[in-house]
Amino acid sequence: MEILVLLKQTFDTEAKVTVKDGRILDDDATLVINPYDEYAVEEGLKLREAGGGTVTVVSVGGDRVEEALRRALAMGADEAALIEAPAGADEFTTASLLAAWARGKQFDIVLAGNVSVDTGAGQTALRFAEAMNLPHAAAALKLEVAGNKATVHRDAEGDTEVVEVPLPALITAQQGLNEPRYPSVPGIMKAKRKSIARVGAAELGVDAPARTEVTSVFQAQQNRRNTIIKGSPAEQAKQLTELLRGEAKVI
Amino acid sequence: MARNVLVLAEIRNGALRPVSFECIAAGRTVAEGGTVTAALIGEGAGFADDLIHRGADKVVTVTGDGLESYTPDGWVGALQSVCLELKPDVVFLGHTGIGRDLAPRFAMRNTAGMVSDVTDLKLEGDQILFTRPVYAGKAFVTQIVKQGLIVATIRPNNLAALPVDSVRSGNVSEMAAPALDLRTVIKEIVRNTAGGVDLTSAKIVVSGGRGVKSAEGFKPLRELAVVLGAAVGASRAAADAGYCDYAMQVGQTGKTVTPDLYIACGISGAIQHLAGMSASKVIVAINKDPEAPIFKVADYGIVGDLFEVVPLLTQEFKTLLGR
Ligand SMILES: Cc1cc2nc3c(=O)[nH]c(=O)nc-3n(C[C@H](O)[C@H](O)[C@H](O)COP(=O)(O)OP(=O)(O)OC[C@H]3O[C@@H](n4cnc5c(N)ncnc54)[C@H](O)[C@@H]3O)c2cc1C
Ligand SMILES: Nc1ncnc2c1ncn2[C@@H]1O[C@H](COP(=O)(O)O)[C@@H](O)[C@H]1O
Numbered sequence: 067m068e069i070l071v072l073l074k075q076t077f078d079t080e081a082k083v084t085v086k087d088g089r090i091l092d093d094d095a096t097l098v099i100n101p102y103d104e105y106a107v108e109e110g111l112k113l114r115e116a117g118g119g120t121v122t123v124v125s126v127g128g129d130r131v132e133e134a135l136r137r138a139l140a141m142g143a144d145e146a147a148l149i150e151a152p153a154g155a156d157e158f159t160t161a162s163l164l165a166a167w168a169r170g171k172q173f174d175i176v177l178a179g180n181v182s183v184d185t186g187a188g189q190t191a192l193r194f195a196e197a198m199n200l201p202h203a204a205a206a207l208k209l210e211v212a213g214n215k216a217t218v219h220r221d222a223e224g225d226t227e228v229v230e231v232p233l234p235a236l237i238t239a240q241q242g243l244n245e246p247r248y249p250s251v252p253g254i255m256k257a258k259r260k261s262i263a264r265v266g267a268a269e270l271g272v273d274a275p276a277r278t279e280v281t282s283v284f285q286a287q288q289n290r291r292n293t294i295i296k297g298s299p300a301e302q303a304k305q306l307t308e309l310l311r312g313e314a315k316v317i
Numbered sequence: 318m319a320r321n322v323l324v325l326a327e328i329r330n331g332a333l334r335p336v337s338f339e340c341i342a343a344g345r346t347v348a349e350g351g352t353v354t355a356a357l358i359g360e361g362a363g364f365a366d367d368l369i370h371r372g373a374d375k376v377v378t379v380t381g382d383g384l385e386s387y388t389p390d391g392w393v394g395a396l397q398s399v400c401l402e403l404k405p406d407v408v409f410l411g412h413t414g415i416g417r418d419l420a421p422r423f424a425m426r427n428t429a430g431m432v433s434d435v436t437d438l439k440l441e442g443d444q445i446l447f448t449r450p451v452y453a454g455k456a457f458v459t460q461i462v463k464q465g466l467i468v469a470t471i472r473p474n475n476l477a478a479l480p481v482d483s484v485r486s487g488n489v490s491e492m493a494a495p496a497l498d499l500r501t502v503i504k505e506i507v508r509n510t511a512g513g514v515d516l517t518s519a520k521i522v523v524s525g526g527r528g529v530k531s532a533e534g535f536k537p538l539r540e541l542a543v544v545l546g547a548a549v550g551a552s553r554a555a556a557d558a559g560y561c562d563y564a565m566q567v568g569q570t571g572k573t574v575t576p577d578l579y580i581a582c583g584i585s586g587a588i589q590h591l592a593g594m595s596a597s598k599v600i601v602a603i604n605k606d607p608e609a610p611i612f613k614v615a616d617y618g619i620v621g622d623l624f625e626v627v628p629l630l631t632q633e634f635k636t637l638l639g640r
Contacts, residue, residue: 079588083455090456157421158430183569183592185451187433192421201500202389204418217504223414223517223572224564226507232500241553241570277430281446282459290600291616294607302619303629306601307637309617314599316521316578317545317637 067119067211069110070171071143072164072178072191075127075134076100079183085285099134102179105239108246109209110177111142117211119174120144124167126151126160132262139257140249147263154276161193162274163267168198175216176236180205195236203231205240318443319350323405325396326355326368326376327415333364335518336411338371338478340471343409343438345372345479347445354403358395359384362491369487372479376487377403381494387415388499393422395494400427402492405466407445412470412573413517420470430462436475436575436596453569453592473517474575475596509564516565519548521578522594524567525560526552528583528604528623532560537627538582544634550574550594552584568593582623586611603627 077083077090078098084091099107110121122145123138125131135146149163168176176198178191195202207226208219214233219226221240231237249257293309295302311317322344326337337355344353355373357364365376379395396419400408408423410416412434424431436457437448444461447469451458462468516522523542525535535549542549550572551565567574569592579597584590586602586609594600595614602615603623612618619626634640 077452079453079455079592083452085456090452156430158425158428161425180570183453186449186453188417189421189424189431189433192418193425196393196422196425202422203501221563221570222506224509224562224566226509226563227503228505228507230502230504235500276463277428277465278432278460278462280458280460283451284457286450286455286457286595288595288614290614292612292618293616294612294618294620299621299625300629302621303626303633306617306619306630307633310578310599310601311637314578314616316599317634 067113067117067175068173069113069119069121070168070173070176071103071106071110071121071123071138072176072194073103073107073123073125073134073138074100074179074182074190075125075131076182076184083285085283088283090283097130097133099137100179100182102181102183102239102241104246105241105243106177106179107138107141107143108244109239111247112244113175113211122147124149124164126155126163135262136257137249139260140254141247142253145263146260147265149265149270150267152267154279156276156278157187157189157193158277159274161190161197162272163270164190164194165197166270166272167265174233175211176200176234178236178238180238180240191236191238200234200236201231202236202238203229204238206237207240207242209237209243320348320406321351321403322348322353322407322409323399323403324353324355324373325408325410325416325419326357326361326364327411327413328357328361328364329515333367334411334413334473335478336413336471336473337368339473339476340409340411341368341372342479343471343476344407346438347407347440349440351406354405356396356399358392359386365489369485370481370483374487376489377492378489379492379494382496383499384494386503388501388503389418389422390497390499390501392419393426394497396423397426398492398494407467407469410470412472416470420468424468427466429466429468430464431468431470432460432462433470435469435471438469438476450596453588454595472573472575509562514542514546514548516548516550516567516572517574519574519576521545521547521580522550522567522574522576522597523547523580523582524550524552524584524594525555525582526584527554527558529555529560534624535561537624537631541580541627541631541634544631544638544640552590581611581615582627584611585609586614
């Protein structure tokens with residue numbers, strides 16, 4: 067089975083986010099595989115272990131993305147490709163580049179993340195499916211492949227929808243799909259020797275300038291009161307009700 | 318600059334979702350003399366008047382084989398048919414399960430730009446300036462669509478709906494969607510939904526975390542919710558531990574809520590939980606650990622045992638509200 071994983075490198079959201087001069091300072095931030103994409107990699111490896119084939123990971127991004135691809139290789143992926151991101155790329159651009167790269171290649175299943183935790187867009191993978199004319203099932207909690215179809219248990223606002231989709235198809239991962247493995251030491255050694263294919267955006271002959279533009283970035287203004295209410299539990303309860311009515315005016 | 322706006326209206330549990338009214342109101346803001354049309358796919362012709370009373374000029378109902386329940390192929394196709402007919406400049410959808418699944422494909426089919434999870438919008442010159450959270454709510458961006466069709470999904474409970482105007486009238490029409498090959502087939506829907514007040518549109522949410530310790534531990538929270546007319550939410554840890562349904566989970570992998578009041582009981586305040594509730598207007602935290610990170614985002618904090626504090630709160634609210 068030929069398995070493709072769309073992988074994005076993101077900012078570790080546990081980290082502190084600082085906005086300066088209208089941009090997020092992430093030059094020194096720890097970058098990780100987008101957590102949902104890590105589930106996608108793991109699921110790809112499990113499918114390969116069950117039915118053979120290869121797992122290819124592909125990403126659109128800058129030089130630093132090599133680290134994320136290398137980690138996926140260390141987890142066990144067979145091949146990796148890095149497509150250079152043009153300046154100002156948005157989800158339309160990225161999906162168009164991924165589709166141009168994938169066109170003509172044979173994949174039985176494409177796995178991706180449900181959403182990237184930095185931009186929270188949740189667009190790129192589904193746009194890719196549309197561009198490739200693939201059916202999709204998003205937010206998978208469970209995936210079973212039999213013959214040329216996949217059965218997916220997907221999260222639909224807390225309900226579970228069981229859907230069947232013919233392959234090739236795109237499936238996006240939700241938390242709960244699996245527990246991603248840690249790269250093993252031999253895996254890390256092996257990954258070091260693998261080469262990552264580099265693809266220039268121009269080579270793909272794609273003309274997909276961003277449709278959207280971010281015009282400003284600003285830090286969330288919390289302005290929370292941070293009032294700790296003291297006293298006995300009964301006093302605390304009484305004070306809180308009074309504050310919610312009088313000061314906060316939400317009751 | 319007049320813009321024609323198309324809104325996908327959604328029905329859930331036999332009623333229009335409030336976010337559909339919020340999308341219509343957003344449509345009115347950006348239409349500037351253009352027409353706001355609401356589309357109902359599969360069912361719901363009976364809801365047309367409600368949409369018009371909330372500000373829509375026109376309603377289109379689209380019917381066709383297999384459109385009664387949502388599938389990506391069926392609904393993207395149906396919305397595309399409406400779009401080809403009406404040629405809108407802007408399409409708004411709720412940032413709901415359906416909106417998130419449908420909008421990116423629909424945008425791509427039209428090589429359109431899309432802004433996800435919009436919490437605010439305004440007009441600036443010739444542009445619609447959208448505001449949306451990034452980095453799990455730690456920062457915000459403003460974003461525009463530079464050219465072509467504008468697609469946006471709107472986060473429930475952030476934009477105000479227009480009041481009901483029951484004398485408003487409008488045009489209601491029907492459309493038949495072309496027969497389509499529905500590749501993704503729904504086999505079964507397992508409802509994990511606890512019922513009660515809809516979490517994503519509730520004005521008050523009472524949430525429990527691992528600190529509630531058991532399924533029974535949610536009982537005092539439910540009692541408080543009844544008195545407040547609130548929905549009950551949960552952390553991932555509470556759902557994972559089987560104390561409640563996943564349908565109640567708030568956070569990055571669960572629901573995003575923006576109520577006027579969010580009461581977090583026995584929840585530590587992990588970033589993935591905050592992603593789903595940090596935009597709430599007022600946040601209350603009840604936790605026995607004074608160091609719990611949830612206190613950093615709270616307006617009011619009570620360091621204490623939720624099993625002691627919550628029933629007392631219920632009593633106080635009963636007295637205050639005369640319930
Ligand atoms: C990719 C990913 C996605 C995730 N998505 C989500 C998500 O959508 N939503 C989500 O919530 N989490 C999510 N998580 C999990 C998240 O990281 C935390 O593990 C989770 O939010 C913790 O839940 P909690 O606060 O209930 O539990 P804990 O962190 O265990 O906190 C329990 C709290 O209860 C307090 N407590 C205990 N007893 C009492 C008492 N009697 N009275 C008062 N307080 C008491 C304790 O002091 C403690 O602070 C995600 C994680 C990952 C990796
Ligand atoms: N630059 C990228 N390169 C490869 N895959 C991506 C990229 N951006 C997004 N994706 C995929 O699309 C999913 C959704 O991303 P997003 O639209 O950014 O929320 C991610 O989880 C990835 O699987």
